[in-house]
Amino acid sequence: MKTRVIAVVAKVMDVPLDQLDETSSPDSVENWDSVKHMALIMAMEEEFGIQMTDSQIIKLWNVASICEAVGQSLPQMTD
Amino acid sequence: MATLSDKAAATEDSPGGMPQRSLETPDFLLAPFQDGDISDEYVAWMNDPEVVQYTDSRYVQQTRETIGAFLRSFDGRNAMIWRIIHKPDGVYIGNCLLRVNWLHKVAELGGMVGDRRYWGKPVIAQTFERLIRHAFQDLGMEKVTGGTRSCNYPAVYNLHRIGMTLEAELRRHAVQDGRRVDIALFALFREDWEARQSA
Known part of the structure; x- marks a missing residue:
């Protein structure tokens, strides 16, 4: 899942994949402004077929927190 | 509950009587409101449903009188409000404010960009960073807070x-x-701000 999250971030922020990791955030990615932050939320919801809650969205600030929110929103996997 | 001695100490610790002053960021001048600063554009912003969509101002028809009453609640010491002026073109684009609790050394910040041409630009980030520096360095605050409705993603x-x-x-x-x-309630403590400055 982390690889897919990073791929979406790279596409929305228009930065190379190899410049992103779990710690990447608006503090480290120059293109990551408020408009792209909104676009990123929508792109994540589309990519994973989920709808995040306001409570999850307000905690999104870096790739790691996005992975956590996406993981919470995905249907629980069963064997 | 605050005691009388607490209040006296707070008064001694606070820069009582210090007039609210202008502040600057790289791109913006923060100018204290003066009499007569309730401009036509300010009234228009306060009646723009998109500008005030996350505030309770949206429920009241805003006039020079209602805005004047709001501005009179800022005494320049416990509550301060500034006009945000874009320095390169001198355009007035919004307001920012600080409410100060001298007793507990906590300040709450707020702001709005009324001129839609400046939405998506780092107006609030720059002005809030300046207000935070003012709160910690000049006013001696220990904590600065800010809050918004959780659905107000920007x-x-x-x-x-x-x-x-x-x-x-x-x-x-x-x-x-x-x-x-x-x-959603956010906060920044003095020590975290200082660490961020030296990072």
Whole structure:
């Protein structure tokens, strides 16, 4: 899942994949402004077929927190 | 409960009588409101449903009188409000404010960009960073807070952007477009701000 999250971030922020990791955030990615932050939320919801809650969205600030929110929103996997 | 001695100490510690002053960022001048500063554009912003969509101002028809009453609640010491002026072109684009609790050394910040041409630009980030520096360096605050409705994603972004951390969520605390929504409360402590400055 982390690889897919990073791929979406790279596409929305228009930065190379190899410049992103779990710690990447608006503090480290120059293109990551408020408009792209909104676009990123929508792109994540589309990519994973989920709808995040306001409570999850307000905690999104870096790739790691996005992975956590996406993981919470995905249907629980069963064997 | 605050005692009389607490209040006396707070008065001694606070720069009582110090006039609210202008502040600057690289791109903006923050000018204290003066009599006569209730401009036509300010009245128009306060009646623009998109500008005030996340505030309770949207429920009242705003006039020079209602805005004047609001501005009179800022005494320049316990509550301060500034006009945000874009320095390169001298355009007045919005307001920002600080409410100060001298007793507990906590300040709350707020702001709005009324001129839509400046939406999506780092107006709030720059002005809030300046207000935070003013609060810690000049006013001696120990903590600065900010809050917004959780569905106001651009505001949440800005609060993160200036280094604040989410401190609490007040669940279903307000009504927005017919649904109950949470309030997100953010905060920044002096030591965290100082660490961020030296990073």
